[in-house]
Amino acid sequence: DQQVKQNSPSLSVQEGRISILNCDYTNSMFDYFLWYKKYPAEGPTFLISISSIKDKNEDGRFTVFLNKSAKHLSLHIVPSQPGDSAVYFCAASASGTSYGKLTFGQGTILTVHP
C-alpha cells in the first residue's frame, strides 16, 4: 500500500525554467511533509518542509505547496540549474510521531539540461 506516491518517475527541464515535482498521499494522518534530494552514491539530504497548517513554504529557489483537500503537494524550483539534477523524494510524517519515522514516495529523477 503506497501511501505516498510520486507518479512521474522522471522530469526533464531546460536550465532557467521552472521544475514542478508532484506528490500525492492517501493517509489523512500525515501532517508534516518534506522533500529530500539525492545524488547518486549519496544519502538523501533535506531540502524543504511544510506543516499541514500552512499551504506554502518558500526557501530561496524552492517552494513547496500543499493542498490538503486534494492530498497533494508540489515542489517548485525556479530557476532550475544543472546542479539540481538529482532524485527528489517526497516524504510524510504522521501526527503524533515526533521522531524521524517518514514515509517516502518512489522518487522523481530530475534532469536539468544546460
Add this chain to the structure above:
Amino acid sequence: NAGVMQNPRHLVRRRGQEARLRCSPMKGHSHVYWYRQLPEEGLKFMVYLQKENIIDESGMPKERFSAEFPKEGPSILRIQQVVRGDSAAYFCASSPYRDTNEKLFFGSGTQLSVL
C-alpha cells in the same frame, strides 16, 4: 565534523549467509534510524534506536532482521540467512534529538547484493 558513516559501501553475500551493516552516527547524535530502499521504490522505515534501546521497530521484518545501538560503537543492522529479496540499499540516518523530522542526516548507504 564527519557525517554519518556507513560501512561497507557494498556487501555481497550468498543466500544463507549473514550480513552485518554498520552505521556510525554524526558526533553528538544519539538517535539512529535505519531505512531500506528496494529497487524502483522509495525508502522504507525499518527501525529507530537510541543508545542501548530500540524505540520503534515497526518496519523490521519479523524474522532474520535485528538491530542494535550499543553504548559504545556503531549501530549494527544484522540480517541472518539472507535471501535474494534482501538485496537493497540500506540507509542509516542520525539526529541530535528525538523531536525532529528534517534534522535527519543520512549516510551514503550500504548496497547489499545477495547472490
